[in-house]
Amino acid sequence: MAETQTTGAAISFAALGKSFEKKGSGQVMALEDVSLEVPAGTITGIIGRSGAGKSTLLRMVNGLEQPTTGSVTVAGHDVGRASAAELRHIHRDVGMIFQHFNLLSSRTVYGNVALPLEIAGVPSAEIKPRVDDLIARVGLEELSRRYPAELSGGQKQRVGIARALATRPKVLLSDEATSALDPETTQTVLKLLADINRDLGLTILLITHEMAVVRDIASHVAVIDGGRIVEQGTTYDVFAEPKHPTTRSFLSGITGVTLPSFIADRLQPERPQGAAQEVIRITFAGQHATDPMLAMLTSELGIAVNILAGAIEEIGPHPFGNLLVSVEAGRGAEARAYLERHALLTEVLGYVG
Amino acid sequence: MSANLINMLLEATLQTLYMVAISGALGTIFGLPIGVYLAVSQRGELLSSPAVNKVLGLVVNATRSVPFIILVVAIIPFTRLIAGTSIGTTAAIVPLTIAAVPFIARLVENAIREVDSGLIEAARAMGATPLQIIRKVLIPEALPGITLGLTLAAVSLIGYSAMVGAVGGEGLGDLGIRYGYQRFMPEVMLAVVVILIVLVQLVQSLGEGLARLVDKRAPRNRGR
Numbered sequence: 375m376a377e378t379q380t381t382g383a384a385i386s387f388a389a390l391g392k393s394f395e396k397k398g399s400g401q402v403m404a405l406e407d408v409s410l411e412v413p414a415g416t417i418t419g420i421i422g423r424s425g426a427g428k429s430t431l432l433r434m435v436n437g438l439e440q441p442t443t444g445s446v447t448v449a450g451h452d453v454g455r456a457s458a459a460e461l462r463h464i465h466r467d468v469g470m471i472f473q474h475f476n477l478l479s480s481r482t483v484y485g486n487v488a489l490p491l492e493i494a495g496v497p498s499a500e501i502k503p504r505v506d507d508l509i510a511r512v513g514l515e516e517l518s519r520r521y522p523a524e525l526s527g528g529q530k531q532r533v534g535i536a537r538a539l540a541t542r543p544k545v546l547l548s549d550e551a552t553s554a555l556d557p558e559t560t561q562t563v564l565k566l567l568a569d570i571n572r573d574l575g576l577t578i579l580l581i582t583h584e585m586a587v588v589r590d591i592a593s594h595v596a597v598i599d600g601g602r603i604v605e606q607g608t609t610y611d612v613f614a615e616p617k618h619p620t621t622r623s624f625l626s627g628i629t630g631v632t633l634p635s636f637i638a639d640r641l642q643p644e645r646p647q648g649a650a651q652e653v654i655r656i657t658f659a660g661q662h663a664t665d666p667m668l669a670m671l672t673s674e675l676g677i678a679v680n681i682l683a684g685a686i687e688e689i690g691p692h693p694f695g696n697l698l699v700s701v702e703a704g705r706g707a708e709a710r711a712y713l714e715r716h717a718l719l720t721e722v723l724g725y726v727g
Numbered sequence: 728m729s730a731n732l733i734n735m736l737l738e739a740t741l742q743t744l745y746m747v748a749i750s751g752a753l754g755t756i757f758g759l760p761i762g763v764y765l766a767v768s769q770r771g772e773l774l775s776s777p778a779v780n781k782v783l784g785l786v787v788n789a790t791r792s793v794p795f796i797i798l799v800v801a802i803i804p805f806t807r808l809i810a811g812t813s814i815g816t817t818a819a820i821v822p823l824t825i826a827a828v829p830f831i832a833r834l835v836e837n838a839i840r841e842v843d844s845g846l847i848e849a850a851r852a853m854g855a856t857p858l859q860i861i862r863k864v865l866i867p868e869a870l871p872g873i874t875l876g877l878t879l880a881a882v883s884l885i886g887y888s889a890m891v892g893a894v895g896g897e898g899l900g901d902l903g904i905r906y907g908y909q910r911f912m913p914e915v916m917l918a919v920v921v922i923l924i925v926l927v928q929l930v931q932s933l934g935e936g937l938a939r940l941v942d943k944r945a946p947r948n949r950g951r
Contacts, residue, residue: 462854465853469852472845474845476843479868480867522943
């Protein structure tokens with residue numbers, strides 16, 4: 375991945391650590407030595423399981439949590455050392471949306487979107503045109519006098535997005551914003567976020583436990599596990615060549631490329647004595663077509679290939695495929711060398727006796 | 728029933744309403760902020776201050792532990808200081824208010840604690856000050872609960888007001904005791920009880936109606 379220098383970063387985490395006092399068990403490390411640059415104008419995804427520390431990380435960007443060590447810089451301000459006046463700037467520059475929307479039930483759509491402006495002390499004459507504009511942007515003109523209880527989940531998240539944009543922020547934080555929505559609504563909300571990113575040049579930092587969300591809108595991704603970032607890069611690179619086991623397990627969840635259980639159950643890491651099959655994952659990208667490649671493997675080298683599972687995804691404009699195959703174990707190395715020569719990535723998953 | 732008796736009933740009803748209205752209003756003025764503070768000063772909350780919270784909680788509990796009739800006589804010197812006299816309807820407002828404040832404070836505290844903590848987080852993310860969060864988020868969101876709590880307090884005050892006859896507070900309860908019981912006029916007792924039932928019903932319905940009006944959490948039954 376091209377290293378983004380501090381000048382191009384909207385948010386940078388530098389050697390960030392966070393520990394909590396926990397009764398009985400002393401210090402609990404939530405985050406350890408996290409360094410990450412979020413390039414300005416990108417959509418960056420942080421993916422991790424629940425409890426991995428991603429929520430804590432996100433909350434440090436707008437000062438909802440304070441780092442124990444290290445620092446977070448947003449638009450040039452060090453959040454941990456910001457004065458009260460600087461913090462007001464930061465809060466105006468950083469909008470946030472939430473998994474459960476967190477809308478005030480006592481206020482209409484209009485009232486909810488107006489809230490951050492009231493809090494920032496914007497004169498009331500300026501609030502109305504601004505709020506009407508925001509509600510139109512998220513396509514809820516008809517519902518501006520309704521209360522949240524009368525809206526669907528997708529509509530509520532649109533209100534959340536309009537509210538987060540009210541103070542014209544430079545950065546939008548998304549805390550599992552689509553996790554409570556059905557797949558179809560998720561797509562429309564993600565599209566809205568992508569539109570906003572493009573139209574307003576807004577940097578979006580989102581946390582999620584769904585690789586599909588990262589695949590669909592994020593250009594950069596960081597994988598967090600046990601309070602540490604275990605892998606980061608452009609989404610395409612990470613998908614094409616995942617290095618860490620956590621990343622791989624997240625990816626296998628969405629690519630649909632998992633071994634059929636009758637093979638997975640028999641898979642062993644070492645090659646057994648006697649006749650065996652080597653199970654290989656082949657990852658291919660862009661112009662490389664695999665079918666002729668596998669056919670050529672058979673015709674040129676005389677190696678028979680069993681296809682176990684496969685899928686083609688799209689990451690941004692790039693097609694991206696994953697194929698699980700098995701070949702006779704004795705000729706595995708030969709087959710892999712051939713494929714690698716043709717710019718495919720291979721990985722040995724194990725052996726089946 | 729004689730015209731004289733009807734006049735007495737009418738007057739007693741007005742006295743009861745006067746005592747309940749004024750002590751309810753004063754109880755809300757003092758009880759609301761105390762209740763809000765009890766909720767937000769808990770450990771880890773907006774204005775976390777566990778020590779102050781504990782002391783305040785103890786004072787509130789202590790006041791609520793004293794049986795009302797004992798409170799009425801125990802604070803007679805204080806009542807005289809505030810109201811200028813310790814006898815009469817106006818004087819009775821002092822113990823009623825003192826009983827109402829901690830009661831309302833606890834009801835408000837409970838209503839505030841029901842507010843989803845996610846809303847506080849959202850407001851903090853917008854840079855809201857604690858006071859802004861209280862005014863723009865906590866109180867409006869807790870309003871249905873607060874309204875129901877105040878209704879409960881008003882009903883309790885109607886009950887308490889019957890005991891202030893002990894210090895010449897008059898009102899319906901006092902009339903019932905003096906005429907219905909001591910002079911053995913069962914028709915007066917009956918009339919007093921019926922009026923009290925009607926009053927409590929009215930207050931309860933009014934409170935529930937108001938709470939429904941301010942409660943936007945459930946969808947309206949639109950155009951069914």
